[in-house]
Amino acid sequence: MRIGTARSSYRHDESLFDSRTQHAWLAVLAVALLGFPFFADEYWLYLACLVAINIASTTGLNILTGYTGLVSLGQAAFMGIGAYTVAALEQKLGTPVLLNLLAGGFVAMLGGLVVGLPSLRVKGLYLAIATIAASVVLHFVFANWHSVTGGHAGITVAPAEILGVSFDTSFRLYWLFVPITALMVLGAANLFRTRIGRAFIAIRDRDISAEVLGIPLLRYKLLSFGLSSFYAGVAGGMWAYFFRVVTPESFPLIMSIFFLAAVIVGGMGTILGAILGAVFMTMVPEALKLIVGWLPLSADATLILSPVRTIVFGALIVGFLVFEPLGLQEIWRRIRRFFHLWPFRA
Amino acid sequence: MHPGKANPILEVEGLTLSFGGIKALTDVGFEVAPGSITTVIGPNGAGKTSLFNTISGFYKPATGRIRFQGEDITATRPPERAKLGLARSFQNIALFRGMTVLDNIKLGRHAHLRTNVLDALFYFGRARHEEMKLRQEVEERIIDFLEIDHIRHMPVSVLSYGLQKRVEMARALAMRPKVLMLDEPVAGMNREETEDMARFILDVREEWGVTVLMVEHDMGMVMDLSDHVVVLNFGQVIADGTPAEVQANPEVIKAYLGSGDVSELRQRLHQPLAVGA
Incomplete structure (x- = not known):
């Protein structure tokens, strides 16, 4: 524990950020997030929006997989539900943006509740397979329910518009996505300060004794599925406003694996882990692309190196699994611990 | 008797x-x-x-x-x-290993709390009120009583067998x-x-x-x-x-x-x- 943070009330002891240092760093982060769009170019703003969307979805999956221990490979399909809901509402009814995003979340939540039903009986790999099956079914629905989804051609989405301002650039979308994602992350953090979050962890750690403590397993597993897919639905809605076209191929199975990998690489069952994991998974391929671009190579060599990039990315993930099973957040914690006493003790 | x-x-x-x-x-x-x-x-x-x-x-x-x-x-x-x-402890300790002592004990009260998902996400009003009351009661009635105040923030997995048994009893007591x-x-x-x-x-x-x-x-x-x-x-x-x-x-x-x-x-x-x- 950090010294010099004597806490004098239970409320203080239970707060999310309990030391002055943490408050200071949070302020720095807030300033950085506010200032970033004014200094970054279009490319970096594009990445920032993508990272925000991925953080929202990864945080959702983390509630389900990291905290409740239910492995799901359906996160991308739930994002698809959210994206299609937003796209269809925008196209057919033209309802307000924030309402559309909420609706996307709720419709995805309904999907999640249905897919979650087998979770009382099947766990682990079996549940993962069941969720894959669900995403295949959803893909079929996306591709064939022409009147709503527009079939294989998909739906083109008009730019989000709030109070007459059209969110048609990454710069503007940044101001929409980052606050939404921040709220969602804060909500998840709050969840695990209360009985609901504790019940999720109890189910993950030992479901039999959770039941004896008065936690109805099915209800809480479904709740976890519902919340997780709500997050995916909102993230999918943002995705729809970001890419402005939604097709059945927008949310492939590999994307679900991407989110699962983000949860694992970041650190399962921690709020920070989902954030770090999503940033890592989104940014590292881009960083590798940049590095290859900087190398003084001919155009041919760059072309040859592009598969190498993928290999390096894969190797990094494997490296994390082997050398730091607790993920990026554990590395972060170790760095923090080091600086608590630095420079008085190394 | x-x-x-x-x-x-x-x-x-x-x-x-x-x-x-x-x-x-x-x-x-x-x-x-x-x-x-x-x-x-x-x-x-x-x-x-x-x-x-x-x-x-x-x-x-x-x-x-x-x-x-x-x-x-x-x-x-x-x-x-x-x-x-009806509360119980288990022969081969069924604590939640990934959680702290305090969270394990708080879990015991689960069935008596009313906080719903919306309260929880915003941590406002009922959720905060209930959590604070719970914390106070757990501290003053259970942790004090069972003499485990020195380990309240520790993860359960690092505790000795005897202490784990005591935490399990604390959790059962939290169930009223x-x-x-x-x-x-x-x-x-x-x-x-x-x-x-x-x-x-x-x-x-x-x-x-x-x-x-x-x-x-x-x-x-x-x-x-x-x-x-x-x-x-x-x-x-x-x-x-x-x-x-x-x-x-x-x-x-x-x-x-x-x-x-x-x-x-x-x-x-x-x-x-x-x-x-």
Whole structure:
């Protein structure tokens, strides 16, 4: 524990950020997030929006997989539900943006509740397979329910518009996505300060004794599925406003694996882990692309190196699994611990 | 405190449980008086833990009834039994290893809290209020009582066995139990830890007015603490009474030593020797 943070009330002891240092760093982060769009170019703003969307979805999956221990490979399909809901509402009814995003979340939540039903009986790999099956079914629905989804051609989405301002650039979308994602992350953090979050962890750690403590397993597993897919639905809605076209191929199975990998690489069952994991998974391929671009190579060599990039990315993930099973957040914690006493003790 | 006089708080009647062809419990019946410490003893494999699991609702008995405060709970699911006031600890410690001591204890109160998902996401109003009240109560009534304030923020997985047992008891107490079921509360503990735990069990009864039903092997502790002892052997109740009555029961002595007659045993041991000499 950090010294010099004597806490004098239970409320203080239970707060999310309990030391002055943490408050200071949070302020720095807030300033950085506010200032970033004014200094970054279009490319970096594009990445920032993508990272925000991925953080929202990864945080959702983390509630389900990291905290409740239910492995799901359906996160991308739930994002698809959210994206299609937003796209269809925008196209057919033209309802307000924030309402559309909420609706996307709720419709995805309904999907999640249905897919979650087998979770009382099947766990682990079996549940993962069941969720894959669900995403295949959803893909079929996306591709064939022409009147709503527009079939294989998909739906083109008009730019989000709030109070007459059209969110048609990454710069503007940044101001929409980052606050939404921040709220969602804060909500998840709050969840695990209360009985609901504790019940999720109890189910993950030992479901039999959770039941004896008065936690109805099915209800809480479904709740976890519902919340997780709500997050995916909102993230999918943002995705729809970001890419402005939604097709059945927008949310492939590999994307679900991407989110699962983000949860694992970041650190399962921690709020920070989902954030770090999503940033890592989104940014590292881009960083590798940049590095290859900087190398003084001919155009041919760059072309040859592009598969190498993928290999390096894969190797990094494997490296994390082997050398730091607790993920990026554990590395972060170790760095923090080091600086608590630095420079008085190394 | 005398069994049978007051209305029993927990009543088990004609309980039969079998796994495939194996009968774990046969026609088991006994009563637990309110405010008593009742202990179930018996040799290994006698069916004590099966009995506990049936009472807490994991196993469905083939026949028989379980009544709690006069209400038939035989068909009630485990989470509802918890809400009624039936708390238990496990023989092989079933704490949530990824959580701190404090969170483990707070989990015990789950069924009595009202916070819903929306409250939880915003951590406002009811959620915050409830959490603060819970924290205060857990600190002042349970953590203090069980003398575990120095470990409250530690993850459970780093604690010693004795402390883990104590945390498990704390969690059970957070459930506001009417009947506290303890499955081998002092198994594997040293003398000092055992004495601490015995003191806690007596204090729980005195201070909280909780009825205790436990399974235990430590005979010294069983005889000192219990008001009422039920002896199981091969899934059947072979004796039921005060510690003194049970200790004097020839059936019980036979179940534990294999034979009721010590002189007969001695004779059997000496015979082959005599032949050899």
